Amino acid sequence: MNRNVDLEQEGIEIKKSCCYFCHQNCGVNAYVKDGKVLAIEGDPDFPTNTGGLCCRGNIALLHLDHPERINYPLKRVGKKGEGKWEQIPWDQAISEIAAKLAAIRDEFGAEAVATAGGTQRTDDWARRRFMNLFGSPNGFHNALLCWIPTFMVETAVCGWSPFEIDLGSSKCLVLWGQNPGASSMPEMHHLTELREKGLKIIVIDPRFTETAAKCDMWLPVRPGSDLALALAWLNVILYEGLYDPDFVENQCVGFGELFAHVEQFTPEWAEPLTWIPAEQIRESARMYAMNRPGNIQWGTACDQQGKPSGALMHARALLRAVTGNLDAPGSDLLTGPSLEYITDEEMEGNEFLKDEQKAKQIGADKFKLCTWPGYSKICETTKKVWGKVPTAEWMCEAHAPSVFRAILTGEPYQVKAMIVNATNPINSYGESKLTLEALRKVDFLVTCDYWMTPTAVLSDYVLPIAGALERPTITSSYGCTDFLLASQRAIQPMYERRNDYNFWKDLGVALGQAEHWPWETVEDAYFAKIEPLGYGTENYDQFVEWYRFHFPEREYQKYLRQGFATPSGKVELYSSILEELGYPPMPEYTGPAENENDNPELAQEYPLVLSTGNGFMPFHHSEHFNIRSVRYINHEPHFQINPETAKEYGIKENDWVWIETKRGRIKQRADVTQAVAPKVIITERGWWFPERDINEPVLGGCLESNTNVLTSTSDEDCDPISGTWANRGLLCKIYKVDGKEGK
Amino acid sequence: MARYAMVMDTRACVGCQSCTVACRTHNNLPVDMMYNPVTTVGPEGVFPDLHMIHIPLICMHCENTPCVDACPTGASQRRDDGIIFVEEKKCVSCKACVMACPYGARVCNHEKGVIQKCDFCMDRVDKGNVPRCVQTCHQKARTFGDLDDPNSEVSKLIKKHNAVRLLGELGTEPYVFYIGLEAQIR
Numbered sequence A: 001m002n003r004n005v006d007l008e009q010e011g012i013e014i015k016k017s018c019c020y021f022c023h024q025n026c027g028v029n030a031y032v033k034d035g036k037v038l039a040i041e042g043d044p045d046f047p048t049n050t051g052g053l054c055c056r057g058n059i060a061l062l063h064l065d066h067p068e069r070i071n072y073p074l075k076r077v078g079k080k081g082e083g084k085w086e087q088i089p090w091d092q093a094i095s096e097i098a099a100k101l102a103a104i105r106d107e108f109g110a111e112a113v114a115t116a117g118g119t120q121r122t123d124d125w126a127r128r129r130f131m132n133l134f135g136s137p138n139g140f141h142n143a144l145l146c147w148i149p150t151f152m153v154e155t156a157v158c159g160w161s162p163f164e165i166d167l168g169s170s171k172c173l174v175l176w177g178q179n180p181g182a183s184s185m186p187e188m189h190h191l192t193e194l195r196e197k198g199l200k201i202i203v204i205d206p207r208f209t210e211t212a213a214k215c216d217m218w219l220p221v222r223p224g225s226d227l228a229l230a231l232a233w234l235n236v237i238l239y240e241g242l243y244d245p246d247f248v249e250n251q252c253v254g255f256g257e258l259f260a261h262v263e264q265f266t267p268e269w270a271e272p273l274t275w276i277p278a279e280q281i282r283e284s285a286r287m288y289a290m291n292r293p294g295n296i297q298w299g300t301a302c303d304q305q306g307k308p309s310g311a312l313m314h315a316r317a318l319l320r321a322v323t324g325n326l327d328a329p330g331s332d333l334l335t336g337p338s339l340e341y342i343t344d345e346e347m348e349g350n351e352f353l354k355d356e357q358k359a360k361q362i363g364a365d366k367f368k369l370c371t372w373p374g375y376s377k378i379c380e381t382t383k384k385v386w387g388k389v390p391t392a393e394w395m396c397e398a399h400a401p402s403v404f405r406a407i408l409t410g411e412p413y414q415v416k417a418m419i420v421n422a423t424n425p426i427n428s429y430g431e432s433k434l435t436l437e438a439l440r441k442v443d444f445l446v447t448c449d450y451w452m453t454p455t456a457v458l459s460d461y462v463l464p465i466a467g468a469l470e471r472p473t474i475t476s477s478y479g480c481t482d483f484l485l486a487s488q489r490a491i492q493p494m495y496e497r498r499n500d501y502n503f504w505k506d507l508g509v510a511l512g513q514a515e516h517w518p519w520e521t522v523e524d525a526y527f528a529k530i531e532p533l534g535y536g537t538e539n540y541d542q543f544v545e546w547y548r549f550h551f552p553e554r555e556y557q558k559y560l561r562q563g564f565a566t567p568s569g570k571v572e573l574y575s576s577i578l579e580e581l582g583y584p585p586m587p588e589y590t591g592p593a594e595n596e597n598d599n600p601e602l603a604q605e606y607p608l609v610l611s612t613g614n615g616f617m618p619f620h621h622s623e624h625f626n627i628r629s630v631r632y633i634n635h636e637p638h639f640q641i642n643p644e645t646a647k648e649y650g651i652k653e654n655d656w657v658w659i660e661t662k663r664g665r666i667k668q669r670a671d672v673t674q675a676v677a678p679k680v681i682i683t684e685r686g687w688w689f690p691e692r693d694i695n696e697p698v699l700g701g702c703l704e705s706n707t708n709v710l711t712s713t714s715d716e717d718c719d720p721i722s723g724t725w726a727n728r729g730l731l732c733k734i735y736k737v738d739g740k741e742g743k
Numbered sequence B: 001m002a003r004y005a006m007v008m009d010t011r012a013c014v015g016c017q018s019c020t021v022a023c024r025t026h027n028n029l030p031v032d033m034m035y036n037p038v039t040t041v042g043p044e045g046v047f048p049d050l051h052m053i054h055i056p057l058i059c060m061h062c063e064n065t066p067c068v069d070a071c072p073t074g075a076s077q078r079r080d081d082g083i084i085f086v087e088e089k090k091c092v093s094c095k096a097c098v099m100a101c102p103y104g105a106r107v108c109n110h111e112k113g114v115i116q117k118c119d120f121c122m123d124r125v126d127k128g129n130v131p132r133c134v135q136t137c138h139q140k141a142r143t144f145g146d147l148d149d150p151n152s153e154v155s156k157l158i159k160k161h162n163a164v165r166l167l168g169e170l171g172t173e174p175y176v177f178y179i180g181l182e183a184q185i186r
């Protein structure tokens, strides 16, 4: 939107598009004339953002035609990473890539081809469909760091993930490791309003965030110690009799076992682990349990702690269950999958992947819940009760760090090719040095992206992908909820960009999958999904123009009618699914991946507690660093450190400081602030420097300030249940960057 | 005649700077220029007893305008509806107004050699829209409207929350009002 653009001129059409710079997918009105977007504005009629757009959303036009965007298919002509490219036609790119993949499949098996994805920015069902038809079980996302373990643990315990919160009549909301004030902007607004009407908000976060500043109780937990807190909450709620006896008696199994199990986890026990006074643990547990109905909202922090993550999600799920805060008005809702439209899972074609290939999925032997063993079990029960199953893409994937290791070691077998889509693994996956080595080493690398990232530059082919305004979008929370929000493209893709859907389809067709890709355009595919809804529109765009949303009527307490989708039909406080997979049926205490109690020697060398995962405005993961209009807001990397600790180390505001774990070191500038506890270091993630040389060996400075250099993906630091790796609750040391090393 | 005002609810603002970016895009400002910075005060206190507040700043569209008074060429003007604006072709960039404004609301556009400032998006307001920063704010922390209309949202908010003006003691009588300052700055 620009005041010099006349929006009343003739021939302007308003397209109902959306923003795609995070997966809130805020509604956008795009003013289009002659195939050009003249202006955009938040759509006031869109139910989530009601006209709002964050700073990223507002730069959509700069993103659309940024001079650094990749606009044509590129083929490497020099050495890998050297930056010599030849522009080639799409057809040539597709047929050459297909030929290479076919050759790899013939020689090493389909499983030697892996694909990596990022956050939900793409038509992932299409990628899954391609992989299933191709025969490889080795697709993955950063999904294990983001909701997927939570979804699967919760589904194991209570038959679906209560992903939807019913805040209207809720009395208490627990934001556990979540900061909607910076990450779910549209939602934050409702929280402020509801709080004025009496909603109590508890924020659990080691950092005093935008959201913590506006809550009723802030619990600054030691990074990575959330499990101890959750167990202590269970102890308080059960032993002070604050649970819901009716719900527990009629809807749960295993209450006696749980009661005995949590006796040991008193607030006094948790105090030294969590750094939260026992009395405050009591008070907060009471606040949640006594203000019913209530919600515990999902937050990524719990998925990112590695070793204790699975047990933490489990304990959190039990908190909801014992308080009866499940699928009742004002509590966490179990929507189940949509029976009215075709879900992502039904588009994925999981039936095409043979059992013998499923068995080869990397990581499935070690981390069983979010891979084929656990996913199949969950599908059995959800199918029986809901009639449908969760999306496999995201919920059932190869273990990313293990795939990168397989490239380097050839164990359990050789992985020869990697297709990277909407992610920059060097910055976004764990242990960056290892990831980078894997990407350097892999035989064949293809990247689909908007920008020449440190990952893209190492590729054999880089393909230009259409962005928000150039593609339609359906939002249905990874296909795991029952509503949908639909947006259309404002314009056809500029230059030679294409949707990722077209990439997978074209590649599939080139590899002989033609009969399984009946939808010419992505709109056709979306229309096939929504046609059963019966709105009677003739095509997808018409649906968007006339209806745009589908919100089914809400039915509470479905368990009274159909039970819970678990083997026993009840909420399993003692989880039979986890037990059968070989995991503790009730959450056991495990310390954070690295901590002073379990690793005293390590703590001597690395005395500070590190958390690396949190996102921060104005960036989304490792994206938007190229765009000056956003970057100026925060143009250099910063970490947070308490003044007391800063003083101890002689560090002043804005000093460049090395932060080091046993895996490596990075430098960021000091933000000396009371927002974090003494001894805690919180880094910003995502950092790379597109303004530097992107080619080898500089690679945009992708290791220099990249917090993932510090994280751990070793098998023993990963959560045994889900495989999520350790971003939080690590040990580090810091020291000032010496003048010569500074910038 | 309307009398335009804006209310900033600091209880809702999260300091995301969407308004800053939206404004710059709308007004075509260079990257280093902004009409409406958002300042963060805090976190103050000692861990873990902290508070923090974000205060969006813009031109206050004062009733008594030191900036207009200081302008030697008549470039700085007030409309009948209270909007203060700069007529760029009359501006000689002498910076008298920049010095005069106690709120730091005026910025020099070095590319164009003129002084610029927030004008409540009068291009939009004249067409019945709200200023761009108001529309873009996810948190609905900004409300715009006619103070002369007792039923307008701004009038109601100001009354209900006893909204305050910044640097009230200077007597510039700004038409930008703030909610939640006292409660949060301790």
Ligand code: SF4
Pocket: A019, A020, A021, A022, A023, A024, A025, A026, A049, A052, A053, A054, A055, A056, A057, A058, A184, A185, A186
């Ligand atoms: S980036 Fe901002 S505007 Fe875009 S979808 Fe996310 S919150 Fe909405």
Ligand code: SF4
Pocket: B012, B013, B014, B015, B016, B017, B018, B019, B020, B038, B054, B056, B136, B137, B138, B139, B140, B141, B142
């Ligand atoms: S857009 Fe709204 S919430 Fe964000 S900084 Fe501006 S006024 Fe505050």
Ligand code: SF4
Pocket: B058, B059, B060, B061, B062, B065, B066, B067, B068, B084, B100, B101, B102, B103, B104, B105, B106, B117, B172
């Ligand atoms: S805030 Fe400054 S520029 Fe705006 S009207 Fe007042 S004195 Fe003038």
